[in-house]
Amino acid sequence: MYFKQSTQDFYAKLSRTDDFDVLSDPRRYVPLPDDWLVGVADIVGSTHEIARGRYKIVNMVGAAVISAQLNSVGHAPLPYVFGGDGAGFAVWPSQRSAAELALAAVRRWARAEYGIELRVAMISVADIRDAGRDVRVARYAPSDGVDYAMFSGGGLAWAEEQMKTGLTHLPEQEGATGTPDLSGLSCRWSNVTSERGAILSVVLKPQDGVSEEAFAQVAEAVIGASGADPRGHHPVPLKGPDAHFPPPGMTIEARVRQNGPLVARLAGLAVSNALIWALMRSGRKLGNFDPMAYRAEVAANADFRKFDDGLKMTLDCDATTQAHLETILRKAKADGLVLYGLHAQAEAMMTCLVPSPNESTHMHFVDGAAGGYALAAAQM
Known part of the structure; x- marks a missing residue:
């Protein structure tokens, strides 16, 4: 049974869970109201950009895409998911116009600043259901300060397919x-080098016609293989990532800011x-800012695993865990249950959304530093 009408606090009222393992269960997800809208975005030619060494960009x-949407709603709770070379999200009906304006602005900005073309589209949940898919969400809270949306039902993936084939898009x-308002978007942390052997990007989705229950069993096995480690093979150390000066993404971040000439932006970032x-380096506090506590929060808040109509x-x-994962996935593929891709690299990287450095609500999207999710997905 679906909700025909809703208010903007529908998602905000959903309960949160801190247990990632239970999110393979489709019964943990709640249908979005029919009148909500799903937005999707995807970089055209991301594999080519990776070959050029521009995966951080x-x-x-x-x-x-996510930053612009969150800023457009004043950081009200909003379901979204980061995919490496794109993103997906959902908004309530009265937010549609603002969401479309934010999407269009990010598309123009990406083209002007980086020469990157971005496909964008929005489609109603009702239309997705008419096509035989669904959009259901859950809220996963890896720490007290943040939570991330998980998606199931196939609707997000279907909307992205429609966009890529040109059947639906947001016209220029x-x-x-x-x-776009990209306040808080940054990439200041140094890459995180693997401590066990390799940073492994894992992407899997159900094959056509596979039930959610059958896919859940495979997902449970994959999560179980990584769950042998107390931290689930978290790629960011418990104490947090290292910071170097100058940070590797300073020039990229300077292009996010729109206040003055580029050289002035770079100078301001260099000072901060x-x-x-x-x-x-010193570990000293400055006012309410505790650098050691902040670094630990970065690790706790990191979004290094997610469900978005797949896993x-x-x-x-380490090599043993990777071999175990590959065995599980090869069998599941041979059984006609999943499609998957794996991509190993030496480092992970983070892109961050920091509403305030003095609060624990900062968000950190983790991906492999040498192609990550994009190259893993390309294998499918």
Whole structure:
């Protein structure tokens, strides 16, 4: 039974869980109301951008889609998911116009700043259900400070397929101007080197016609294989990532900001990052900012595994764990249950949304640093 009408606090009222393992169960998900809208975005030619060594920029553009949507609602609770070279989200009916404007602005910005083309589309949940798919959500809280949406029902993946084939898209508006509000979007942390052997990007989705229950059994086995480690093979150390100066993404981040000439933006970032680096090195507090506590929160808040009509994980794996995962996935594929891709690399990277450095609500999207989710998905 679906809700025909809703209010914007529908998602905000959903209960949260801190147990990722239970989210393979489709009964944990709640249908979005019919009158909500799903938005999707995807970078055209992301594999080519990766070959050019621009995957950090690719991640930045994908995260910008989420940043613009969160800023457009004043950081009200909003279901979204980061996919490496794209993103998906959902909004309530009265937010549709603002969401479309934010999507269009990110598309213009990505083209102007990085020469990247972004496909974008929005489609109603009712239309998705008319096509035989569904959109259901759950809220996963890896820490007290943040939570991330999980999606099931096949609707998000279907909307992305429609967008990629050109059947639905957000048309360009001739003469449209305006830049997206990307406040809080940053990429200042250094890449995280694997401590166990390899950073493994894992992507799997059900084959056509496979029931959610059957896919859940495979997902449970995959999560179980990684769950042998107390932290689930978390790629970010418990104490948090390292900070170096200058940070590797400073020039990329400077292009996110729209306040003044690029050289002035770079100068401002250099000063603020030098201060942050000094605090991280010394461990000293500055006012309410505790650098050691903040680093630990980065690890706790990191989004390194998710359900979005499939399962995606970024894991720090030893050879034995990787071989175990491959055995599970090869058998599941041979049984006609899943399609999957794996991509191993030496490092993980993070793209961050930081509403305030003095609060624990900062979000960190983790991906493999050398192609990650995008190259794993390409194997499917």
